[in-house]
Every structure is written in structure tokens, then in C-alpha cells.
Amino acid sequence: MTDSAIECRALFKHYGTLAAVDGIDLVVPQGSCFGLLGPNGAGKTTTVEMLEGLTAPTSGTIRLFGHEWSRATEQSLRERIGVQLQETVLADKLMVEELITLFRSFYRHGRPVEQVIPLLSLESCRKQQYTRLSGGQKQRVAVACALVGQPELLFLDEPTTGLDPRARQQLWGVVRDFRAGGGTVVLTTHYMEEAAALCDSLAVMDGGRIIAQGTPRELVDRLGDVQFLEFDAAVEFDIAALESLEVVRSTRVDGLRYRVVLNRSLEALALVLAALARLHVVPIGLSAHQATLDDVFLQLTGHRLQQGKPADASDTTEVNHD
Amino acid sequence: MTNSTQVPIALIELIRARLREFFREKGIIFWVFVFPLLMAFGLGIAFRSKPMDLPRVAVVGDADNPHMHGLLTSRELLASSLSLPEAASELAHAKVDLVVQCELTGVTYRYDRLQEKSVWARAVADRVIQTAAGRNDPVATQISLISELGSRYIDYLLPGLIAMNIMGTSMWGVGYNLVLARKRKLLRRYAVTPMKRSHFLLSYFISRSLFLALEVGVLLVFGRILFGTLVQGSYGSLFVVAFFGAASFAGISLLIGARIENTESANGWMNLVQLPMWVLSGTFFSYERFPSYFHRPIRCLPMTALADGLRAVCNQGAGLTQLHFELTVMAVWGLVGYALALRWFRWQ
Numbered sequence: 001m002t003d004s005a006i007e008c009r010a011l012f013k014h015y016g017t018l019a020a021v022d023g024i025d026l027v028v029p030q031g032s033c034f035g036l037l038g039p040n041g042a043g044k045t046t047t048v049e050m051l052e053g054l055t056a057p058t059s060g061t062i063r064l065f066g067h068e069w070s071r072a073t074e075q076s077l078r079e080r081i082g083v084q085l086q087e088t089v090l091a092d093k094l095m096v097e098e099l100i101t102l103f104r105s106f107y108r109h110g111r112p113v114e115q116v117i118p119l120l121s122l123e124s125c126r127k128q129q130y131t132r133l134s135g136g137q138k139q140r141v142a143v144a145c146a147l148v149g150q151p152e153l154l155f156l157d158e159p160t161t162g163l164d165p166r167a168r169q170q171l172w173g174v175v176r177d178f179r180a181g182g183g184t185v186v187l188t189t190h191y192m193e194e195a196a197a198l199c200d201s202l203a204v205m206d207g208g209r210i211i212a213q214g215t216p217r218e219l220v221d222r223l224g225d226v227q228f229l230e231f232d233a234a235v236e237f238d239i240a241a242l243e244s245l246e247v248v249r250s251t252r253v254d255g256l257r258y259r260v261v262l263n264r265s266l267e268a269l270a271l272v273l274a275a276l277a278r279l280h281v282v283p284i285g286l287s288a289h290q291a292t293l294d295d296v297f298l299q300l301t302g303h304r305l306q307q308g309k310p311a312d313a314s315d316t317t318e319v320n321h322d
Numbered sequence: 323m324t325n326s327t328q329v330p331i332a333l334i335e336l337i338r339a340r341l342r343e344f345f346r347e348k349g350i351i352f353w354v355f356v357f358p359l360l361m362a363f364g365l366g367i368a369f370r371s372k373p374m375d376l377p378r379v380a381v382v383g384d385a386d387n388p389h390m391h392g393l394l395t396s397r398e399l400l401a402s403s404l405s406l407p408e409a410a411s412e413l414a415h416a417k418v419d420l421v422v423q424c425e426l427t428g429v430t431y432r433y434d435r436l437q438e439k440s441v442w443a444r445a446v447a448d449r450v451i452q453t454a455a456g457r458n459d460p461v462a463t464q465i466s467l468i469s470e471l472g473s474r475y476i477d478y479l480l481p482g483l484i485a486m487n488i489m490g491t492s493m494w495g496v497g498y499n500l501v502l503a504r505k506r507k508l509l510r511r512y513a514v515t516p517m518k519r520s521h522f523l524l525s526y527f528i529s530r531s532l533f534l535a536l537e538v539g540v541l542l543v544f545g546r547i548l549f550g551t552l553v554q555g556s557y558g559s560l561f562v563v564a565f566f567g568a569a570s571f572a573g574i575s576l577l578i579g580a581r582i583e584n585t586e587s588a589n590g591w592m593n594l595v596q597l598p599m600w601v602l603s604g605t606f607f608s609y610e611r612f613p614s615y616f617h618r619p620i621r622c623l624p625m626t627a628l629a630d631g632l633r634a635v636c637n638q639g640a641g642l643t644q645l646h647f648e649l650t651v652m653a654v655w656g657l658v659g660y661a662l663a664l665r666w667f668r669w670q
Contacts, residue, residue, distance in 0.1 A: 052514050078516035085514070089506035093346040094339055105335035106517040129346070149515070 004063075005030045005153050005184040006051060011060035013046050013208075020046045021057070022208035028201075030065075030152075033175070033185040035199035037192070037293075039301060043208040044188045045086060045157060051186065052083055052155055064153065079108055082151030084142045086158050092131040096122050099130060100144050107149035119174060120144045135162045143171065153184045160194060172197055192293035202293075204300050211300055216293055223291045223299060224249070229260040229272060231283035241279055247271050252298075258283075261299075264290065332517055336525035337532075344495060344533060354491055354537055358483045359544050362476065365606070366549055369475040376400045377443030378417070380409035383424030390424050392454030399446050419443040422451075472637030476549045481632035482605035484541050488567045489599065489625050491537060493592045496526050497575030501588040504579075504668070513669040523664075527572060534568045535561065554639035562642060563635055563649070567628035570652035573659025574624070580666040599625035627651035 006028040013021040021043045028034040036044045049055040051062060053069040065080065067073045090099050100113045100122075117126055120140040125133060133141065143159055156175070160168040175185055175198055189195055195202055196216045204212040204219070212219055226249055239251050242260060247268035252259040262268045269288055276283060344350060379401045381393050393401045401422075404412065409421045413432060420443035421432040429451060433440035503509050512522060538561070545551040553560055578591045602609060602616075603625040609617065620626050631648040634640035642649065 054510060054514055075516055078514065081514070083511070083514040085507060085511055087507060088511045090508060090511070091339060091343055091503075093343045098339065098342065102335045102339050103515065105332040106512075106515040108516070145511075 003030055008062040012058045014058045019208050024210050030184050032200045033198050035195040035202040036188040038205035042205040044205050080152045082146035082149050082154045084146040084156050090130050095127050097126045100148050103145040104148045110149045116144045116148045136167045156187045196293050219296045220291045225264045226261050227264045227290050229288045231286040232256050234282050237281050333521045337529045340525055340529035355540050358487050362483055366476040377419050377446050379447055380404045380412050380418040380421045382406045382409050387424040389451050396450045422447055477637050480545045480551050481636050482629045485629035486605050489571050492568050492571030493575045496572045497579035498588055500579030501582050509669045530572050538564045553636050555635035559642050560635045563631040566649050566652040570624045570656035573656035576663035577659040580663045581668050599623050624652050624655040
């Protein structure tokens, strides 16, 4: 399959007894945008670093454009990928344009520096030293350095963390343009909105494994025909009273924050609200919405929490009405 | 573009980046250029060569005594005419080295024979008096004064300070910088580009050498202007010795920077390596003052080899063929450092 940009099979990475990546399979078709989601420590960054050839896997195969990482292929593969790493600090004393020129010099083929600077709106700070840039500017310089080699495959590890909404939108535009030119993107992110806006397919990772995979639509649909009701209660109340309702699928309590998954109908919503009224619960900040990737994520990691590995104080209850 | 045009560009850009980083670092001008000169200036003044003090002689006697005149006009001693009680008091307080009592019958010398300077003053005064009175020496003597170039303390000190500077800038400019880049994950960022590893390490080496020429050049020029220090050997030899030194310390500091991940322990290691050499390698005083069985190990330290080599070229006009021991010591340290560094180097 030469039309896949990335193909990896049975990928493992062990650090001593810790399995950072615990057997994953991935296929990223050329020209697509693939998103890796997951909480901190899920193994996203380790996975991406193995794909980038920065970390050697304990076992498993990785193919980029049909080639495995090796001494013979390394140089030519590196010419074809662009990387933005998490938490990299570039050379402090160099100016923006000098940094981009430096990275341009590493690649045989690339884009002119003069083209990349306006692409990421760095004109105003091109003569500034890296150390004096704002967090958002630094992030944009990192992406500029990843793009200046004119890669076919772009790795972005949480590229919009710390950016203001406008800068984030702008960066999304850059990613879309890159894809319009036939480029492939692998993206890790904390923002569900970002994954939904950019990615064709997603994998949710947890504990070194992929626990769900599909298009954003498929992942949302997997939750079923449900809607979500969320609110804060002024005082604690017994959630069991809600769980006894036919229309309620599951509940989740996080301190005084309540979250109810219920059938997607107006009638179901009315029944739950009536029940709350009977219980004399005054909901604060009440909102009802249809399933989003955020809900998928919470639902998926919630399952894990129920399996005896609690990471916080929240508690999810599945309700079986059969 | 072909491969052959890409290669030099990456290397040149890396070197430019290194030099820019170095020159934009606050304080670098002070520590590299001004500090060694201030140190040379302070120590140069403290230990400057003074003309030898003349013997101080108090002369007692009548104004018309013939011996008095000879003593008071001699340029070989500092004579003053005093009364006897005054002269005795001055002698007791060591303000004069000798009292000469002149009488018509002869001369009496009063002095403490345990004071070297007094014994010497007596000999000088006696010669002045006897010569003035017409003594003829049976043996003809001639005097030939020597004044060796490059024998002042500053001539000894400046090459030592240059050596110390080369060590310091190599250590901080190479090792510390690598550790900092690793800590900030910058090395990992470079590792995912097609940039060649050898170009990266070579850029450190070349930028270090370019900077070295400037560093040594500036100190030599200022030494010449401020202290009149000279380079008696060839500048070519001097640069070769300096280059061996810089390469040697660059190798050692590459080794230190090969794996360490945080700047604090890098700091500690740098000082641990440098401190013994600051003390032992003879920057400020000769290691000849240490017991003789220490000399051989001390001469095998890279900084000793560098300082000795620079001194030999500057002060004795030595050529490279006379310095093969020093050059070998530096080469061995540098090569062992590089070899181990290449073996152990971690990009992350």
C-alpha cells in the first residue's frame, strides 16, 4: 500500500516495566489529517516520536511512504517530514528570520523563507530575537520551521496549546492550506474542537492503547442516539432518583457538577427536568447539548475510570434498563 | 538544487548561528576580552619589575673631610649627611643600612652584620671611598649587563591568562551550550531534520576556531599596547599552539556535554575539570614551585601544555618542533575527548 503516508503494526514501547505504548496499529492515508487524542501520559507523544524516527520502538513496524526507518532511509525520510515538537525552545539569541533560514538550510528542497514568514504572520517580529517572543509567536515560529522544508508529512504535537482563539484559527488555516496542497498531517491535541475542525480520522489513546478510532462523526455516533444534560447543584442530592428514569442512560458526578446522558428527545429532557423539580434541585448553569467529541472523550476515559484506575474524584454510573 | 550545494549552506548557517549566539550573549565581551586584561593589568602592576634599591648610607663627619664628598656624590648609593646621634637613631630604626663615620685618620663603618643589605652597603661604600682615594685594582674587570626579553612577570602572566581564557571559552562555549540545547530539547528538534550530525559538531569546532583567532589576537594586541609584551616566535606557531589548546578543551567539553541533561551538573563538572588546572598549571606562578615529583603529571595536563607552549613561543621564540611534547599532550586529550563524546553523545 504505497498510498498510505504512515502504516504501523503492533507497535510497542517499553520503558523498563512500563508500557508507554502497548501495541497499536495505525494507517494514515496520504493527503489526510490524522488526530491523536488522549489525556496526558496516554502515550501520544511517544507514539508520534516513534513515527518521526526519534525514538526506536521496542517492537513493531513503522513504514513512512512504504519505507521503514533505517540508516539507509533516514536521510531521505527526514527530507520528507516536517516536525513541530512539544516544548522545544529554539536558540534564544537568534532572530525569527535567522531561525527559519537555519532550518531551511537543512533541507535540499524547501520553501523560500520569504514565503513562510507571511504564511504564519511573523512579519512584525521577524527581526526579534526568539527569547523576546510571546508564547503564541514562538509556537508559530516552530510551525514555520516545520513547514520551511516543504514536507509531504507534517507532525504537529499540540500546535495550538497556549494560542489565543484568533491565532488558533489562523493556524488551522495554515494546516488546511497544507492539506490542500496534498500534504498529510498527524496532529495531537487536547482540543476536541480542533480535532473536529481539522481531522478526517481520529484515534483516542489511553494507557498506551488506542481505545477508539474512526472519523469524528463515527466516534460521536458511537455514543448512540443520546443528548447530554449538565448542571451544578447548590447542594448534593441522590443521583439514584434520576437513574431510575427509563430515558436516562448514564450519570456522572464530579463534586457538585452533574452530567446526565439521556435519550435524544425533547420528551426525555422534560422528564429529567421534572424529576429534578420533584427533588427540589436548583440547577445552576444548566445546559443540554448533543454529543460532541468532548463527550466521546469523557465517555471513553470514564469507562477506564470505572475499571478501577481512578485518576480523579469523579464517578460514572452506567444504568441498565433492560 | 543538488546535494553539493546544500551541504555547505547548512554548515555555514550553523556556524553563523553559533557565532551570532556567542556575540549576542550578554557579558561575553567582558568575560572573554575585558576580564583577562583587567587581571593582567592588576597583577602586572602588583608584580612589576622595580629597579634595585640602592644602599642607604648615613655619613657623619666634618664638611671638609675628603671622604665625605666622594660618598655624597656617588651614584652607587644614597648618602645623606647626618650628626652622629641622628645617624645612630636612623640605623637603629633601619632607615639607613650603614653609618660611615669619617675622620682624618680613617673611616669607621657601623652596621648590623646580620643584615644582608648592610653588608652590601659596606662593600659599596668602601669601594667608593677607596677608589676616590686613588686605589688601583690589579686585575682589569669588564661589566656586561644582560636584560633578557620576555623575562618580566607580565611576560610570564599574559600567555597563562590567554591559556586560561581559551580553556574557559571552550568549556562554556561548547560543553555548556550543548547541555543547554539538550535540556531545551533543541537537539531533538535538530535530530528530526536531515541535517548531518557531523555538520552540527563541526560547526562547534569551526566557530570555536574562528572565535579563537579573534580572542587570542585581541589579547595579544592589547598586551602589546598596554604592557609592551612581544611575540618572539612566529604568529603561525602561536596560532597552532592556541588551536591545539582550543581543540583539546573542545574535545574535553564535548565529552562533558555528551550526556549531561541539566545545566547545574554541567556547571559542576566544568568547574571540577577546570579548578585543578587553574591551581596547578602555572597561570600565575610556575608549577616548578610544587615538589619535583608532581612536575611530570602537571605537565601532562592540557592547560599546562597550552600555557607552556604559548610561553615558549612568546618568550623564548620557540618553534613547533621544540613543542612536540606539549602538542602531543593537547592532541591526546582532545582526541580521547572527541572519541568518547562521539560514542556517548545523546541527542535527547
